[in-house]
Amino acid sequence: MKKILMIAGDFVEDYEMMVPFQALQMAGYEVVAVAPERKPGDVIRTAVHDFEGDMTYTEKRGHNFALNGDFNLVDVKKFAALVLPGGRSPEYLRLDVRVLEMIRQFDRLKKPIAAVCHGPQLLTAAGIIAGRKISAYPAVKPEVEMAGATYVELPMTGAVTDGHFVTAPAWPAHPEWLRQLLELLK
Template structure:
């Protein structure tokens, strides 16, 4: 299998699981993932947030880990990447205010490249004006934003062409499976290894 080159755009208080799990899982199946953040460089870190439903009317937010960046946003060329990953959390609220982020996102949609978008990250797609006529999902509280941007919101992991969207990190297994399929990833399984016996 030939791995794809992917870029994940994050920011401070990106959702911990939504960044860490795809970053690692996509590498496990052979892809290269550059993690970038506007105004930060390779070697810098972003703070993550852990969101949890604890019986209140909305989620709670706790400080998570620090996620190291392995590339510099200002130096990336979107044309060199095969796909885009946008995790959710608090970060999309302000990432959508960066013109360079919106230009990068538009490149992937105009070139019809695979994009995996989760939870609150469709806020970035709304700001980039790429959802008109598309079907997607998100954290339910983002549904009105998607619909106001001309998109159709559904309450399940959704594939619309090369766009794969999920509601929150509980969707990881299906969301990642669908994205891996859209990327054209072929996973080869060898014979199981068994421990020697005496």
């Protein structure tokens, strides 16, 4: 069975963790979820971000998500793709050089990398998207452009593929974002 790696941390966006984790399993993949400093069976807390008519999204406490992999034992060569959910975890995960190096390894091997919402913050910090077309939550646009990529403005239900990168602005894009990732995995 092909394996997909998900890297997340506390206050990852609930839907962006739960939905891809389950949907990719349904599609026949073994999905391994890891977080630095956590072991299999440890939980990370999620947050639910919603669009309720305010100037930005609102945030509420989500579920506990049980990790099933060990970050320290990840061998990138054993995975077919990488998924980077959004929420608040990318903000601090991008400060972890081990996370960034793992992302760079996926990039060097040209394995599909799917990032949604604030997940592209990890791509910008890893320095791997110059010259690419990348979408993200609109507040991440300045970072995407400073990293040398072209920010693609999409409806919240849209996604864009450029090479081995699949990106989308937020969880309403799951059907299209995951469809494009599965196309790359064929």
